Amino acid sequence: MSDLSFLLLIALVSIGIGFALGSLVTGARGERGEIEKDKTSAAANLIQVAGIMTDRSGKTVYLQVEGKAIRSVLELNRQQRSRLQPFIETIASWFGVSGGRKPSMSPAGKAAETPEQVGALQLEATESASVEALRPSMNPVNVLARAIRSDVSLPPPAKSIVVQIDEILQEKLKGTPLENRGIRLMELPSKGMVVMVGLNQYEGVDQVPDDDVKGVIRAAVSEWENSISQ
Structure with a gap:
């Protein structure tokens, strides 16, 4: 093979390799562009x-709603x-707020307990489960879920959040x-939490026209939040 033929062969091979690499790069860029386009479209x-x-x-959880930082459900x-509510319920399900705890399994090689031991273990497990069920979680998602939902599956506390804050407010x-002035916080079946100022009824703290009344209610809310975070 002459030198000229050899050089032509090398040139043809180089052109073929270059064309193949160019096609791969173009395809990769096209796929990347489609992915970025899909992400932008989804966003x-x-x-x-x-x-x-x-x-x-x-220590303090805020819920940003309509450009405002909310510290309590009373401000909604x-x-x-x-x-x-439906979005809070969905997020709560992600964290397993209402999920039950599976019973622990006994070791395979453990000797059988006597009836007295079985009874004692069952009593201890029942007491432990009762304590865990009554102990409220301080996870931010759990706190928001308990505050917004009125039909939480967990055992209700002896006093609702509104009642607890109203007691602080009265003090x-x-x-x-x-x-x-007859200022009270109440829970109504058809309206949820309302603020009563005499005979006037307001659906939220922000709707109260008197700044002094709003200030003392927010001070009561802050004191309640500090009490549960300790």
Whole structure:
């Protein structure tokens, strides 16, 4: 084979390799572009309903709703609570809020217990399960789920959140010019939490026109939040 033929062969092979590499690069870029396009299209169809935030210490949980940082369900009106409830239930299911605990299995090689031992173990397990069921979780998702949902499957506390905050509120009102204004926090079956100022009824703290009344209610909410975070 002459030198000229050899050089032509090398040139043809080089052109073929270059064409193949170019096709691979173009295909890879096309696939990457399609993936990025799909991601952008999916993100464009998403909307933010709410966001969960916390302070730097991680002790106080905030729910960002409509551009506002909410520290308590009392700051949500009825429409907001109804709109957020299905999303909170979905998030709670991700973390297994309502999931039950499976009983532990006995070791295979363990000797059989006597009836007295079995009875003692069953009593101990029952007492332990009762204590765990009554102990509220401080996980932020659990706290939000308990606050927003009115039909939580967990055993209800002796006093509702609204009742607990109202008790703190009444203590703060004593001896102040607001004491005789008839300010109370109540739970109504058809409306949820409402603020009563005399005969006037408001669906949320923000709807109360008196700044002094709003201030004392928010102070009661803050004191309640501090009490459960200790």
